Amino acid sequence: MDKVSDDVKQQVDQLKEWANRQPNLPKDIEDAILLQFLHSCYYDLDKSKVTLELFCGIRSSSPELFTNRDPSSPPMKKALQILNLAHYEIPGRRFVWIWQLNDPSLENYDYVQDAKVFMLTTDSWLLSDKKLEEDDMVIMDVKDISLKFITKFxxxxxxxxxxxxxxxxxxxxxxxxxxxxxxxxxxxxxLLKPFMKQEITNMIHFHTPNSQTLYDFVKKEDLPSDYGGTRKSMVEFNKDAMELLESRKEILSDDNLWRVEKKSKNKNEFSSDVGSFRTLAID
Structure with missing residues (x-):
């Protein structure tokens, strides 16, 4: 993890002390994880608290996404076999996240399992990150997506x-x-836009097959070879991702990883009841 100033270390201690006092948060969250929350919130302590509580609260309320996640289990292996995943750094302390589907018929695609894989792999990267990024870029390759996706949604x-x-x-x-x-x-x-904030929809850019418009946002050489770049192929990046999952298998298979234990007493805070998001009005 990057070296940090004494002021930031103090903020980490403050966030940890606060988290340990909350009945609805796990105890003794790793300093490296707390630092990532502070950094992502531009060292706004109050915002970091809200983000951390939401992070843990959603995990507690979503057992279908955060339990039974052993990467070597048949359901997870099936879901992982139709994806290529990549996560790597490019110049400017920017991180690239790539999701590539490889299931033209969508016969093996399961939306819930795909979401579960997303949570699993991002957890593995969160556990292994050693640098604090300036920004994150997500690339989704939908070459195998068809209208059949609607039936899977x-x-x-x-x-x-x-x-x-x-x-x-x-x-x-x-x-x-x-x-x-x-x-x-x-x-x-x-289908997806109604669930997104305007801030997020403003970030989305579409690129048609064989177009070069992606290069307007990221240098061609910083992309995997699949997209004309000089980086490793998606197959090679995916191999790295699978090796990381295997190395973190024990902790990732823990159904209580960063999950809330009790409901918050503050009615204005995120509700951790299973199936209930007070701020989201999710049934």
């Missing part, structure tokens, strides 16, 4: 996933790129 999970990605993850999300976007992408986007 789960509204409840989509709401939770969007809230988690937008407001709970300790990252500095700046751009979202949808590459190899099909002509009907507007129909699929219409």
């Amino acid at each position: 789960n509204v409840s999970v989509a709401k939770k996933l969007s809230k988690y990605q937008e407001d709970a993850m300790p990252i500095r999300l700046k751009q979202i790129h949808i590459v190899n976007a099909p002509p009907f992408v507007d129909k699929l986007y219409a």
Whole structure:
């Protein structure tokens, strides 16, 4: 982890002391994790508290996404086999996150399992991050997406996933790129857009197959070879991701990882009741 100033160390201690007093938060969260929350919130202590509580609260309220996550279990292996994932740093302390689906028929695709894989892999990267990024860029390759996706969609999970990605993850999300976007992408986007804040929709950029518009946002050489860059292929990046999952298997398989134990007493705070998001009106 990056070296930090004495002032930041003091903030980490303050956040930890506060978290340990909250009945609805896990005790003794690692300093490195708390630092990532502070950094993602630009060292605003109050905002870091809100983000951390939401991070843990959503996890507690979503057992379908955060339990039974052993990467070697048949359901998880099946979900992982149709994805290529990448997470790496490029110049400027920018981090690139890439999700690539490899299931043309969508026969093996399961929206809930895909969301579960997202949570699992981002947890593994969160546990292993050694640097504090200036911004994060997400690239989603939808080359194998078809209108059949609509039959796989789960509204409840989509709401939770969007809230988690937008407001709970300790990252500095700046751009979202949808590459190899099909002509009907507007129909699929219409399913997801209602769950997104305007701030997030403003970050989204669509790129049609064989276009070069992605290079307007990230240098070509900083992309995997699959996209004309000089970085490793997505298959190689995915191998790294799977090795990381295996190395963190024990902690990632813990159903209580960063999960809330009790309901908050503050009615204005995030409710950790299973299936209930007071601030989101999720049924």
